[in-house]
Amino acid sequence: MGRRHRRSKVTRVVNLVKRIIAFFFSHVGLCALVIGYALGGAIIFRAVESPHEREIQSIVTRARQETVNVAWNTTFRVNKLDRAQWERTVHDQVKKFRVKTMWAIRRGYDGKEFGVSAQWTFTGAFLYSLTVITTIGYGNTAAKTYFGKTLTIVFAIIGIPLMLLFLTNIGDVMAKIFRFLYARSIRLKYKLILWHKKRRAAKIRRANSLVAKLTRANNRSYLGSGRMGAGIRDDCSLESLGVPSAAASDVHELLAARVHLDQLEVKESVEAQLQRISVPLSLVLLTMLAYLVAGSILFCLWEGWTFLDSFYFCYISLTTIGFGDKFPGASVGNDKDAQEKLVITSFYLLFGMALLAMCFNLAQEEVVNKVAWIANKFRSKEDDEYDD
Structure with missing residues (x-):
């Protein structure tokens, strides 16, 4: 009994582990795993690098204050008439300050004031984690300690590898969603076409019915006037007058058949397009361009850059080139507004790379379809030449 109980416990644990692994490799789980991995990296990198950054900033601050104090004390201690001695003392202290500053720069000092601004805030560390796993690598923030x-x-x-798996997975999902929305737009387009055709057919039928009524009224008045002679009754048919009475019904039938054929053609066209649906390359490029333009406007407002500089930063970032010559540097700070900007920048980059993966997926499908179409064309030409 005890063995069975232990086996059932082990089985439940194994099944639980399998479900957890399956969740983490699902669409939602993989997205959560990437964000969680970046958040965990942000916590660790901040804990490792932030004390070093604060220490370097405090060393430079103390060295600068010491230089100021020496210059102040020298002014009162040295003979005011001995300018050379005063300059010699102050210059020696300035040289010491320069040496300490260069030492601090080699260890990561970036000119920011101690306690006022810092790179290794939580949001700054999160952005650093994203630039590492996305291979953007701006270089403006980098680890300085050996650890x-x-x-x-x-x-x-x-x-x-986790990021590549995420981009492949989420890019495929977004491509399916985009393809579904495109298919819905095609259906809506043809529904509007069908509605327009039905509306035109209804107008024609109403007009034809009105003409038929007017014709019948005119015929009755013509018969009632007695002009047709004594051998014709008031209720005589139009056939006896030489006017085909089935003309109106024939027109109705022809119109109905024409409308029915038009609707069948539209429906067949819709089904044919939906069976071989592929998003046009122009629409894919337009989507990516719209995302880049939106980011460019955002950074124009935040950083005061020109539109070209902002577009350049977004393009270099999303293509993972990441020169690092442009970076939202004004956003690196301890105030709440700067932290919010860094968070939005991080998610802009993350979603933008997923969107780029989606565009590559859709563009690849379109290119494959075009190449297959061209190959079939050449094959059909070769077959025709062979038959000739």
């Missing part, structure tokens, strides 16, 4: 550099290597070894 931080080692951690970056390990983080990238795991994170880059």
Whole structure:
């Protein structure tokens, strides 16, 4: 009994582990895994690099204050008439300050004031984690400690394949959604065409019915006037007058048949397009361009850049080139507004790369279809020449 109980426990644990693994490799789970991995990296990198950054900033601040104090004390201690001695003392202290500053720069000092602005905030560390696993690598923020550099290597070894898996997965999902929306738009387009054709047919039928009524009224008045002679009754048929009475009904039938054929043609065209549906390459490029333009306007307003500089930054970022010559530097700070900007920048990059993966997926499908079409054309030409 005890063995069976233990086996059932092990089975439940194994099934639970399988379900957890299956969830993490599903669409939602993979997205959560990537964001969670980047958040975990942000926590670790901040804990490792932030103390080092604060220490370097405080060293430079103390060295600058010491230089100011020496210059102030020298002014009162040295003979005011001995200018050379005053300059010599102050210059020596300025040289010491320069040496300390260069030492701090080599260890990551970026000119920011201690306690006022910092790179290794939580949002800054989160953006750093994303630039590592997405291989953008701006270079404006980098690990300076030995432990931080080692951690970056390990983080990238795991994170880059995870990010590639995420982009492949989410790009495929977004491509299916985009393709579905495109198919719905095609259906809506042809529904509007059918509605327009039905409306035109109804107008023609109403007009034809009105003409038929007027014709019958005119015939009755013509018969009632007695002009046709004594041998014709008032209720005589139009056939006896030489006017085909089935003309109106024939016109109605022809119109109905024409409308029915038009609707069948439209429906067949819809079904044919939906069976071989592929999003046009122009629409794919337009979608990506719209996302780049939206980001460019956003960074224009935030950073005061020109539109070209903003577009350049968005393009270089989303293509993972990441020169680092442009970066929302004004957003790196401790105030709440700057932190919100960094969060939005991070998610703009993450969603933009997923959108880029979707566009590559759709463009690849369209290119494959075009190549297959061209190959079939050449094959049919060769067959015709062979038959000749």
